[in-house]
Structure formats: C-alpha cells, structure tokens
Amino acid sequence: MRNVLIIAKRELASYFTSPVAYVFLVIFLLLTGFFTFTAGQFFERGEASLGAFFGWHPWLYLVLVPAAGMRLWAEERRAGTLELLMTMPITPWQAIFGKFLASWVFLGIALALTFPVVVTANVLGTPDNGIIFAGYLGSLFLAGAYLAITCLTSAMTRNQVVAFILSVVACLFLILAGFNPVTDLMVRWASPAFIDTVAAFSVVTHFDGFQKGVIDSRDLAYFLSVIGFSLFATSIVLRNR
C-alpha cells in the first residue's frame, strides 16, 4: 500500500505541475455548466433535482475521462520511464493501481468542484440530498469505469492520441448498448431477453439507478468489475512489453 501511495502521489502531482489539470478543470466545469443549465434546462424543469446535471455525465465523460487518462501509460512508454518504474522493487499491480487511483482522485476533485450546482438547487428549492449523493457516487464510479478502460488503451501504445481514440470508442460501445434509441432499433429483430442482456453491459443502465437515488449492489458490482477487469487486462498488456 505504501508503494501504491508513493506512485499515486507522484502521478497526482504531475497533473498539477503541468497545465493539464487546470485546462481540464476549467473545461469540465464550463461543459457541466452548459449542459446542466442551457442544454439540460435546469431552471425550466421547475423541479429541485439534479437530473439535468447527472443525465449528461455518460456523454460528457466520454470525451473528458479519456483526455485525462490517456497519458497514464502512453507517456511512460514514450519517455522511457516505464523501464525505470518496472525495474523498481514494486509489483506491477502497485504501479497500475497507484496510477489509476491518482487519476480517479483527480476526476473526483473535478466532480467535487461542481458543488455550486448542489448549492443552487438547495437555495432554489428543497431537493432530496440523498438522491444527489447517490448521483455523485454513481458519477464517480462511471468516471472510474471509463478511466480503467483508458488505462488499458493507454498501456497498449506510446501514442496518446491512439490511446484517446481507442478508449472513446470502447466507452461509446458501453453507452450505446443501453442507449434507448439503439435498443429501440434492436426491438425489430431481437428478443427482449437479448436486448436486456446487451443493455446489462451498458454503463447507462447501471448509472440510471444511482440517478434515482438507488445504490444497488448489482450496479456497484458492475462498475467494480469493469474497473477490475480493465486493470487486470492492463497488467497483462504491460507484462507482454
């Protein structure tokens, strides 16, 4: 655990010593603001909830999370520091988990900085803060799942752009599998059981519960297994360097 924290500390610090962190935070907050208040019609809805806020997260994260995570391993490969890291007396798992953790904490910081939305809802009305909390928790796990996939694609290449594109495509599949316009198309030729099975692989399906304020262990298990599987695959990719 000590080694995990040493790696995570360095990784998190490197976000803030480069412009990456600040550019990312500003863009993230601008986009969440735009989607919530303009595109999501936060005020016009006339209800004290954060549905307009969380509903966009699967799409917003689709671009932003790979952008935050694409350098994790690609940069180590490009700079040659992967060799340095892998010849230190640490296990590959400690390095993988430490780097993932640092990025996840960074995304958590970005998410925490959206607190004015919560304040706004509480000033204007009396929202159910339990539902809001569940929404934030779900959003954090959603970001974690995307991030773990980005870790995997980042470990495959020394080129950050390739890592970015691959992870966007992979995450897009995880959205579309449960996205209503897509499942509606499948109704014509597939059985409902088949559609449900496909939709069960989607982040949207599992994020829905959190938005309604339900913290279901099955949804948690889903996100944790996406994270676990992706990080495990990362370790295999790194072993076959």
Added chain:
Amino acid sequence: MRPSNLNILMIKIENLAKSFGAKRAVDGISFTVERGEVVGFLGPNGSGKSTTMRMITGYYPPTAGSVRVGGYDVVESPLEAKRLIGYLPENAAAYPDMSVRGFLGFAAELRGLSGAAKRKAVARAVERCFLESVLHQSIDTLSKGYRHRTCLAQALIHEPEVLILDEPTDGLDPNQKHEVRNLIKELGRTKAVVFSTHILEEVDAACTRAIIIDRGRIVAQGTPDELGRPLDEVFRRLTVPDTAVPDTVKQ
C-alpha cells in the same frame, strides 16, 4: 541475513537468451560478476547489450536461461533481486515534469527510504553526481549531461550492491566522461558493476574485466591486457559490423 552478504558472487547468468519473434537478440550468454569487479560490456550497436541488461534488471523476462542477482532469481524473486540493483537505463529516462530533487525523492521512496534517511540519501546522491546547482530545476530543462547524472544519481540512491549502467557516458562532454569513469571505478571497489559502452578507452580507464559480445554471443572476455592490444583492433577482429537490430525490434 541476505545471501548477498555471505557471498561475493553478485550476478550469475546462465545460458541467457532472448528472442523477439524470429530474431535472436541474445543467444545463450553465461558469465558471473563478483563484488569489487567492474565489467565493461562491449559490442557493436544491436549486439544485445541493452537486451541483456534489461533481463538482468528484470525488465524483460528471459526466453531461456536464468539470471541470479545476490542469490535471488530475477524471475522467481523479482522484488528481492530488484532491491539489490541500481539501474541506469539507456538514454537516462526520467520524468520530465519533475524537479531533480522531486525525482530523486521519488526514487528514494520507492526504494523504501523515508524521513531523515531519504533526505540523507538524496543529499549524498546529489553531492556524488554534482547536481547541487540544478536541484530545483525541472528535468526537461536540463542539459543532456545533467539529465544523465540525475538518472545516475537515481541508480545510486539506495547504495545498491549491484549497478547496471547502460551507456553511462553516452552524450557527455570529455570532462563529464572523465568524472563518470572515476565514479564508476570508485563504486567498483565495493560493488559489482556492469556497464555497457562502445568507447574502447573506457575499458582501459575503468574496467577490471571486459566482455565482448557480438550478435547475442560472448566472443571474448578477460582483463584488457588479456584481450590483447590495441583494443580497437581486437574489437574489430572479433565483431561483425553489420549486426544492427532495427529499432522496432529493440523495443
């Protein structure tokens, strides 16, 4: 007590081989290095020097054969073996966004040092590699010589018993080369040092023994005197110039 303290044999390599696809980069190498030895690893570009070093340090798993460092098998007990090794990779990789002090502190922490011991280790490495003047500079602003010495300082930070240095004098000016050679010689008195080079004077200047490798095989080894003089003629006679492995294969 660790086996390394009982034994002066620090590195034992037996029939080590590494293939990349069809290409045999290292083809059945065996040698040993004892404490107090400085072994110069000579060979043309692409002869398998870096690949061998990467297997000793546990970065590449060997295709066949074994590496034991301080009695520990690098594949079976990687953590124990890695603890004994200080490694300067080719091209002196370092995190460009970190300061020299931050980077050395990070290396010290990964080596299990903290608090006063960490500060002491960083200060000692900084002094030894003449890094005082760039301590707070970020690594991407350093000249090549300083970056090289920063990475060398990282390799020395935990006073390792085994030092693996891949082209430690590459890209340094003549004064810096001289300093690094002297440092290697001094370190060699108490440690087992393997360094690769293709500069033949360095063999005379710093090595107790040289190993010449060509196309993945050892073609000669011995003290510089045993190999014969002049060294560059011996080297040319023993090696074939056209052995370069394409970069894509190396990586």
